[in-house]
Amino acid sequence: MRMTNQRRIILQELRKVFSHPTAPEVYELVKHKLPNISLGTVYRNLEVLCDLGLIQKIDVAGTQKRFDGTVVDHYHVRCLSCSRIDDVPLEILHSLDTAARELSDYEVIKHRLEFLGLCPECKAKTDKSSARKC
Amino acid sequence: MRMTNQRRIILQELRKVFSHPTAPEVYELVKHKLPNISLGTVYRNLEVLCDLGLIQKIDVAGTQKRFDGTVVDHYHVRCLSCSRIDDVPLEILHSLDTAARELSDYEVIKHRLEFLGLCPECKAKTDKSSARKC
DNA sequence: CTGCATGCAAATCGTTTGCAGTTGA
DNA sequence: TCAACTGCAAACGATTTGCATGCAG
Numbered sequence: 287m288r289m290t291n292q293r294r295i296i297l298q299e300l301r302k303v304f305s306h307p308t309a310p311e312v313y314e315l316v317k318h319k320l321p322n323i324s325l326g327t328v329y330r331n332l333e334v335l336c337d338l339g340l341i342q343k344i345d346v347a348g349t350q351k352r353f354d355g356t357v358v359d360h361y362h363v364r365c366l367s368c369s370r371i372d373d374v375p376l377e378i379l380h381s382l383d384t385a386a387r388e389l390s391d392y393e394v395i396k397h398r399l400e401f402l403g404l405c406p407e408c409k410a411k412t413d414k415s416s417a418r419k420c
Numbered sequence: 421m422r423m424t425n426q427r428r429i430i431l432q433e434l435r436k437v438f439s440h441p442t443a444p445e446v447y448e449l450v451k452h453k454l455p456n457i458s459l460g461t462v463y464r465n466l467e468v469l470c471d472l473g474l475i476q477k478i479d480v481a482g483t484q485k486r487f488d489g490t491v492v493d494h495y496h497v498r499c500l501s502c503s504r505i506d507d508v509p510l511e512i513l514h515s516l517d518t519a520a521r522e523l524s525d526y527e528v529i530k531h532r533l534e535f536l537g538l539c540p541e542c543k544a545k546t547d548k549s550s551a552r553k554c
Numbered sequence: 555c556t557g558c559a560t561g562c563a564a565a566t567c568g569t570t571t572g573c574a575g576t577t578g579a
Numbered sequence: 580t581c582a583a584c585t586g587c588a589a590a591c592g593a594t595t596t597g598c599a600t601g602c603a604g
Contacts, residue, residue: 288578288583309569324586329569331584346532350568363526374524379516386535390508392497394537398480401520403528422558422603443594458561463594465559484593 287338295319296331300341301355306362306371308350344371346400363401367408374401421472429453430465434475435489440496440505442484478505480534499539501546508535 299315300307307315313328332353335341342354344362352371361374379399387394404412433449434441441449447462466487469475476488478496486505495508513533521528538546 290578290584292585322586324588326570326587327585361520363520363524363528365526366529372524372526374520376519376523382533383535385510386495386497386508387537389510390497390506390535391540392499392506392535392537393543394497394535395500396537397533397535399516399531399533401517401524401526401528401531403521403526403530406525409527424559424603426560456561458563460562460595461560 287334292316292320292323292327293331293334295323296328297335297340297355300335300353303355306344306352306354308352310350312353346371346398361399361401363403363405365405365408366402367404367412370405372405421468426450426454426457426461427465427468429457430462431469431474431489434469434487437489440478440486440488442486444484446487480505480532495533495535497535497537497539499542500536501538501542504539506539 295316296312299319300312303315305311309329309332310325312332313323313325316323316328332341332343336343336353339357342357342359344352344354346352346362346364349369356373359378361376361378362371363374364371379397382397382399383394386392386397429450430446433453434446437449439445443463443466444459446466447457447459450457450462466475466477470477470487473491476491476493478486478488480486480496480498483503493512495510495512496505497508498505513531516531516533517528520526520531
């Protein structure tokens with residue numbers, strides 16, 4: 287593995303933000319520092335950095351993959367309205383795996399859990415609009 | 421909503437199988453009955469049937485969406501090796517939502533949980549090949 | 555009759571890949 | 580030096596969409 291300029295900047299920028307950006311979003315972030323970088327390079331490097339355990343890939347359901355500068359395993363909430371993602375400080379529930387192992391004939395190794403709901407901002411908007419309806 | 425022949429057959433076929441098929445797989449199933457049906461129609465109808473609550477969309481991480489003729493909410497296990505999906509007879513844990521609601525500033529509504537592991541077949545294969553290594 | 559639904563093909567979206575030139579160790 | 584890495588653009592796989600036609604209500 288070679289620590290190229292591109293790779294270093296991608297890691298740097300990803301560690302600065304808390305927004306769990308998608309690959310194209312990372313690309314936009316990095317372009318401010320390296321205007322000639324290509325999206326392909328961003329994708330390749332995010333993959334490499336994941337493999338090295340320097341960042342984390344959050345591939346939750348249905349949408350684009352997102353990336354997290356933090357390596358510690360944790361759960362996420364996604365806003366159903368604006369797709370914003372935040373961390374949930376709930377410790378990983380290994381007991382779920384144990385339960386599933388007993389209830390299925392699979393060798394259950396891990397699980398993927400994400401919460402869905404409304405972020406504070408979208409919740410406020412919804413409250414307002416339903417109030418207006420009355 | 422109009423109950424077209426295509427729509428009826430798609431629902432019928434989906435209720436017959438337990439394999440949690442992807443849209444292209446549903447397309448293959450239905451083609452036996454309706455050889456001229458198009459993949460686009462299958463996609464459109466699966467969407468409509470979901471909206472009507474007649475079937476369920478399982479959009480688990482990273483891969484194609486899958487569809488379930490059952491409407492009752494339940495968890496799934498996915499085989500990391502062959503991507504097969506099965507049901508896990510674990511009751512829905514609403515307590516998780518409560519916990520997440522307390523730990524975040526989101527209005528948590530629901531969660532998505534999927535287990536990952538090895539299905540019996542792939543587990544057997546792995547065991548064999550690791551035994552061979554010794 | 556009329557507008558929702560269809561088949562078809564082209565378009566889109568996110569991501570991956572092949573290739574020729576570049577660069578860090 | 581030289582394999583790993585880059586930028587670029589084309590390829591890809593899943594899904595969506597525009598359009599002219601078809602058919603259920």
